[in-house]
Amino acid sequence: MKMRKILLVEDERRIARMVQAYLAREGYRVEVAFDGEEGWSQFQALAPDLVILDLMLPRLHGLELARRIRSESNVPIIMLTARAEEADRVAGLEMGADDYVTKPFSLRELAARVRAVLRRVEGAGNREVIEAGPLKIDLAAREVYLGEKPVELTPTEFDLLSFLARHPGRVFTRRELLEAIQERAYASLPRTIDSHIKNLRRKIEPEPTKPTFILTVHGVGYKFRPEKGG
Numbered sequence: 063m064k065m066r067k068i069l070l071v072e073d074e075r076r077i078a079r080m081v082q083a084y085l086a087r088e089g090y091r092v093e094v095a096f097d098g099e100e101g102w103s104q105f106q107a108l109a110p111d112l113v114i115l116d117l118m119l120p121r122l123h124g125l126e127l128a129r130r131i132r133s134e135s136n137v138p139i140i141m142l143t144a145r146a147e148e149a150d151r152v153a154g155l156e157m158g159a160d161d162y163v164t165k166p167f168s169l170r171e172l173a174a175r176v177r178a179v180l181r182r183v184e185g186a187g188n189r190e191v192i193e194a195g196p197l198k199i200d201l202a203a204r205e206v207y208l209g210e211k212p213v214e215l216t217p218t219e220f221d222l223l224s225f226l227a228r229h230p231g232r233v234f235t236r237r238e239l240l241e242a243i244q245e246r247a248y249a250s251l252p253r254t255i256d257s258h259i260k261n262l263r264r265k266i267e268p269e270p271t272k273p274t275f276i277l278t279v280h281g282v283g284y285k286f287r288p289e290k291g292g
Contacts, residue, residue, distance in 0.1 A: 065089065065090065065091045066089075066090050066091070066111040066112065066180060067090070067091045067093070067108055067109070067110045067111050067112075068085060068090050068091065068092045068093070068110055068111065068112050068113070068114060068176070069092075069093050069095065069101065069104055069105055069108055069110040069112075069113045069114070070082060070085075070092055070093070070094045070095070070113075070114045071094075071095045071096075071097075071098065071100075071101035071104075071113065071114070071115045071116060071119060071124070071127065072094065072095075072096070072114070072116045072142065073096050073097055073116060073118075073119050073120055074116075075096065078094045078096065079094075080169065081114070081169065081172065082094050084169040084172075084173065085172075085173060085176065088173050088176075088177075090176070093108055093110070097119055097120045097121040097122065098119040098120070098121050098122025098123060098124065098126065098127045099121040099122045100121075101115070101119070101122070101127050102122065102127055102130055102131075105127075105131055105135075110137060111137065111138075111180065111183075112137065112138045112139075112140065112176060112179060112180060113131060113137055113138070113139045113140070114139075114140045114142065114172070114176070115127060115128060115139055115140070115141050115142065115159075116141075116142040116143075117141055117142065117143050117144075117150050117151075117154065118144070124141065124150075124154070125150065125153055125154055125157065128141070128154055128157050128158070128159055129157055132157055132158040132216075136158075136214055136215065136216050136217065138160045138161075138179045138180070138183060138216070138217045138218075139154075139158065139159040139160055139216075140159070140160060140161045140162065140163060140172075140175055140176065140179060141154045141159045141161070141162040141163070142162070142163055142165060142167070143162050143163075143164055143165065144164070144165050152253065152257055155254055155257035155258065156257045156260060156261060158216045158219075158261060159216075160179055160216055160217055160218040161175055161178075161179060161218070162254075163175055179217065179218075182217055182218070182221050182243070183204075183217045190202075192224070192227045192228065194227065194230075194275060194286075194287075195274075196208050196209045197266060197275060199223065199224055199227050201224055204217075204220055206220065206223065206266070208266060213265050213266055214265070215262070215265065216261075218243060218258055219258055219261055219262050219265070221242075221243040222239060222243050222255070222258050222259070222262065223262055223266070223276075223286075225239070225242045225243060226239075226276060226284065226285065226286035227286050229285075229286065230285075230286050230287060231285060231286070231287065232285055232286075233279045233282050233283055233284070233285045234283050234284060234285065235282060235283040236253070236254075236255040236256070236283050236284075238283070239255050239283065239284065240254065240255060255283075255284070259276060259284060262276060263275075263276060274287070275287065
């Protein structure tokens with residue numbers, strides 16, 4: 063198996079070097095950028111398999127860097143945030159980040175998040191294709207189509223959609239969905255799911271404010287309803 067490339071964008075050099083050394087021992091190639099502009103340049107040159115991104119960066123804010131990355135790629139993004147930055151975390155998730163780790167964090171926890179995200183991306187799944195009206199989800203190829211048009215999803219968005227679609231009509235709580243897509247690695251804030259659902263609806267629903275595929279069950283969570291399902 064080829065060595066996975068990780069781009070770490072972190073302006074605190076001590077933290078950056080510790081993370082780089084730890085993940086290198088875990089078998090990853092880790093390149094480091096110390097500000098947002100350098101991160102953008104390295105992203106374009108490196109084509110990483112995963113980006114670890116601090117939000118509070120000099121020269122270019124982490125949210126703007128995430129926006130630039132998402133405009134060109136669906137590479138997994140893990141954000142590093144301070145405890146007081148919940149609004150930025152939500153903004154980052156709505157922009158398409160796959161997960162976040164709150165500072166201060168343990169290197170072991172971060173490595174577990176990296177493994178979990180990459181495992182979801184690399185997992186072959188099965189060869190089932192799920193169809194619901196114009197929506198087609200190819201689990202093996204990790205591709206989604208609306209009619210003939212491909213839909214670009216982040217790894218986490220794909221995992222969430224495919225999990226719901228495998229269980230049409232069944233209602234899942236936010237916590238259950240978090241555990242399903244993160245393989246029970248670590249729990250996140252339940253409202254994280256709301257951000258991912260909002261992104262999914264914007265991409266797959268003809269009218270995101272009147273969803274037909276991913277339905278809200280008020281006070282409980284969400285369910286997937288295929289065209290002929292309930």
